[in-house]
Structure formats: structure tokens, C-alpha cells
Amino acid sequence: EAGVAQSPRYKIIEKRQSVAFWCNPISGHATLYWYQQILGQGPKLLIQFQNNGVVDDSQLPKDRFSAERLKGVDSTLKIQPAKLEDSAVYLCASSHYTGTWGSGANVLTFGAGSRLTVL
Amino acid sequence: QQQVKQSPQSLIVQKGGISIINCAYENTAFDYFPWYQQFPGKGPALLIAIRPDVSEKKEGRFTISFNKSAKQFSLHIMDSQPGDSATYFCAARGETSGSRLTFGEGTQLTVNP
Numbered sequence: 318e319a320g321v322a323q324s325p326r327y328k329i330i331e332k333r334q335s336v337a338f339w340c341n342p343i344s345g346h347a348t349l350y351w352y353q354q355i356l357g358q359g360p361k362l363l364i365q366f367q368n369n370g371v372v373d374d375s376q377l378p379k380d381r382f383s384a385e386r387l388k389g390v391d392s393t394l395k396i397q398p399a400k401l402e403d404s405a406v407y408l409c410a411s412s413h414y415t416g417t418w419g420s421g422a423n424v425l426t427f428g429a430g431s432r433l434t435v436l
Numbered sequence: 437q438q439q440v441k442q443s444p445q446s447l448i449v450q451k452g453g454i455s456i457i458n459c460a461y462e463n464t465a466f467d468y469f470p471w472y473q474q475f476p477g478k479g480p481a482l483l484i485a486i487r488p489d490v491s492e493k494k495e496g497r498f499t500i501s502f503n504k505s506a507k508q509f510s511l512h513i514m515d516s517q518p519g520d521s522a523t524y525f526c527a528a529r530g531e532t533s534g535s536r537l538t539f540g541e542g543t544q545l546t547v548n549p
Binding site: 321350357358359360361362365373408410423424425426427428429430 | 440442468470477478479480481482485525527529536537538539540541542
């Protein structure tokens with residue numbers, strides 16, 4: 318099966334500019350996650366969608382970050398305006414999770430990530 | 437608390453040796469403990485996972501040991517190979533924590549030939 322697709326792979330912007338990242342999850346996966354991975358740290362969940370609804374956005378800095386999942390498939394994560402501390406890899410992941418955990422739903426498949434550098 | 441603490445930060449092992457990475461957690465509601473492996477330029481990939489009703493799980497050269505009373509779990513890589521050189525993350529999840537995976541800080545493993 319095709320993996321999780323993300324673009325762009327790399328982006329360099331000036332602080333206060335805006336940026337958008339796109340994710341196409343594995344076909345049929347109901348749940349989509351955006352994680353932020355700062356260099357030298359573990360991934361941190363920003364937002365979780367189940368189909369096209371938000372399940373958890375408690376750690377999303379909503380004053381500058383926004384995300385949507387149109388039609389329950391692709392998703393876009395936007396940062397506006399960007400700060401220096403937003404420099405990180407933004408990872409998209411998907412899973413079969415539909416509200417009940419089971420062996421397949423536990424597995425998160427990650428994309429390769431989008432590396433953002435804010436100057 | 438949602439933290440998962442991982443050690444060591446980095447680890448160098450000779451080929452054929454045993455690599456051991458440790459994690460500790462605080463939230464007793466966690467009920468699923470995966471380990472992810474990440475190569476440079478790639479996203480993390482699930483390596484092996486365990487639930488707290490068992491004390492050990494083995495898949496090939498990879499073993500998770502789980503100590504529920506101590507709230508600790510560890511990854512053992514037997515017969516470590518240069519191809520195992522990567523960053524390893526432990527993680528934990530519990531349905532009461534919003535079903536999110538909480539990751540440790542990562543361990544950069546280098547296996548020398």
C-alpha cells in the first residue's frame with residue numbers, strides 16, 4: 318500500500334511569513350495526526366482528526382497554527398505568522414483508529430515529514 | 437502527568453552487542469507502549485509494542501521488557517547490527533489521555549562495525 322505522502326519536504330521562510338504543509342494519508346485510514354518534531358526531541362501531537370472532525374487539538378497553538386481535513390482525506394497544516402521556534406519537522410501520520418482501539422488501529426504510519434526552517 | 441522519560445540520549449554499541457534503551461512513565465492510565473525507529477530523513481516507523489498485561493514481548497532480535505509496578509519499560513536489541521543505527525523513541529498511549537501517543541525524547545543508537 319502507498320505510504321503517507323507529505324509536501325513540501327523542505328521549506329525555508331522568514332519569521333512572520335506564512336507556510337502550509339499538505340498530507341495525503343493512507344487510503345482508508347480514518348484518523349490523521351499532525352506531529353511537530355523539534356530537533357533532538359520526540360514528536361509532539363499538534364492535532365488529531367477522525368474523518369473530517371477534530372478529536373484533539375489541545376496542543377495546537379491556535380493563535381498561529383490551523384489545520385483542516387477536507388472531505389476526511391487530505392489535510393493541510395498552516396502556520397501564520399511563523400516564529401523562529403516553529404523550526405521543526407512536521408510529521409503527518411494516519412491510522413485505522415475509528416474510536417475503538419484494536420490491533421490495526423494502534424499502528425500509526427508516519428510520512429517522511431516536512432522540514433521547516435524559520436529565519 | 438503525560439511525560440515519558442527516555443534514556444540514554446545516545447548509545448554506541450559494537451556489532452553483535454546488546455543495545456538497551458529505557459523508558460519510564462508517570463500516567464498509570466497508559467495502556468499501550470510502542471517503540472518507534474527513525475532513520476535520518478524518514479518518519480518514525482513502528483518497531484514493536486506491548487500492553488501492560490504482559491511482562492515481555494519478543495520479535496526477532498527486538499524485545500520489550502515491561503515492569504508495571506515500576507512504571508518502566510525497555511527495548512533490548514540483541515546481536516546489534518550497523519543497520520540498526522537509528523533514533524529510537526518509546527511512546528505511550530492511554531484512552532483517558534485523548535488517545536494521543538506521548539513520545540520520549542529519543543535515543544540515537546550507533547552500532548559500530
